Amino acid sequence: MTLEASPRPISQLPDERGRFGQFGGIYAPVTLLPAIEELIDAYREARQDPAFQAEFERLLRHYVGRPTPLYHAAKLSREIGGAQIYLKREDLAHTGAHKINNAIGQGLLAKRMGKPRVIAETGAGQHGVATATVCAMLGLECVVYMGELDIQRQALNVFRMKLLGAEVRPVTSGSRTLKDAMNEAIRDWVTNVRTTYYLIGSVAGMHPYPMMVRDFQSVIGHETRQQMLELCGRLPDAIVACVGGGSNAMGIFYPFLEDPEVELHGAEAAGEGIETGRHAASLTAGRVGVLHGSKSYVLQDEDGQILEAHSISAGLDYPGVGPEHSYLKEIGRATYHPVTDREALEAFQLLCRTEGIIPALEPAHAVALAVRLAAERSPGEIIVVNLSGRGDKDMHTVAQALGVSL
């Protein structure tokens, strides 16, 4: 491992300019720069304010239902016959996914900054639902941008957002999916920057978002660490999480970055297979580029045009990835593996059958990778999977993939 090459401990990144090594930064239109500086300052102050932290923790506990359990999937582990698999049950958080942790943190920040209007982008709709939920609870106006194609694929979440009082604006430009929703949200922010808070849902985008979203999501890793010590008296041998933009993975990885004995594994969506070109595996098959305000691995053609991503899971269907993941890959601290639609679907069914837990298709990729890793290890080893969301939203997609009509 080449950790000594880093000028400061990896957990102390990014630097003042939002850099994780060569990755990250602030590649933003000039109109936004004052708002970005305001956000950097506001977040720094909030982070040091015990009252803000206390309110965040209060809501995580009483509204979200934290801490979420760390569950030993003993039957699944037996069936594989390898390492012991533990599941961090983010699927049991309010709204059904880890996205709510970040939405609450940033919602409180928006309120503190006096911004009455919140905008967000969403792919699968989980972040949109989390944002709409928090805005309802905090009394903020909420507009969610969502690709037209995703609106068709995720009708249930669109209805949920509307029930929660959000306006869902269809995005018809480009590939009509998450990346275009993010473009449109940035355009809205540029236009309404004085009154509007942009609540980004992943560890992507310009500084300070990758850092801020990671910090709010790191509650997952902090709890996992404590629960692991309580349950087993030691740290796990490996942690596995799915990576689209990468917020659930950063959230569980972050508190373990300085524990080199804990392996960190990310599962990227390989869609129909890396070789088909129809995938969303930016770290496996992308090149370093600039998208949505930061430098990171990006799926792009020879000429630097951004490619459409493909995955059975709308939440992983993004051609970029958070810059900190690019850095962890570059220094070898984390390893990223492609997992196909088919493997994710098999793992999805395996978890349903062995443990009575219906995961979202996103963490089904992590389960698939964990099964692969566990099979090669002894029963004395421990692998923690971040089960980042529940599968209710994916029933239509899974039924279709299995040839069942509902």
Place this chain on the structure above:
Amino acid sequence: MSRAVGQSRIAETFERLRSRGELGIIPYLTVGFPGRESTRQIVPALVEGGAAAIELGIPFSDPLADGATIQRSSQVALANGVTVRFCLETAAALRQLGVDVPLVFMGYFNPLLQFGLERFVSSCAEIGVDGLIVPDLPPIESDELAGLCRQYGRDLIFMVAPTSTDAHIQEVARQASGFLYCVSLTGVTGARDRLDEGVGPFLARVRRHTDLPLALGFGIARPEHVREAAALADAVVVGSALIDRIGRAMPDRQAEAARSFIEWLRSPLTSSTG
């Protein structure tokens, strides 16, 4: 080529405009829109119509500072197979056709990064493209490109916006060359009915920090805007309104539509000076 490599045409163009007390019109055109070869016909017509300089847009799949019109023209251009290399070839062809006004590329950072920054800037110098605007590259990220532009004698043109703080404007004015691109409104590109009320105070604020020429862009679409801007700025950039006009014209009428649009925009200027 009539000029030594390493010299930008931008400064002398603005000096000439200032000495005449004239507002420059800078049309923006996405390269390869509406047809792959259209730019070679349309640009000479724009110059004939009185354009002081030309901004050539390098299309990008995700133009997040642009409104609907330029998003669409970019998609059309990409569908026409336009690449960074093709944009450079087009600029070279325009020089060969005798277009002698300043040419400025406007393009998002990623395609330039993938092409290779030094390869791109040195090609610009060779061809005679005078300047470069990168809307998603603020000063804090632009050290490398700014260094290359200095090395090859190209102008890296920075933007300031109504939301910019005085400190930011000062910082930009210190680094900038060529002209400052002043974004007229808080928003994305696209034709508007009227100029933002804040334009006057905003340009006055920028003026306090720099003697560089000021070009006003975003939303400029009508002769009234030009008349208003003439008292405030050295030039205006006109993009979406021109692209709308060209997009509506029959293919064999596009160059003529472009020329007459620039003449129409310039009408308040020619009637007051002539």
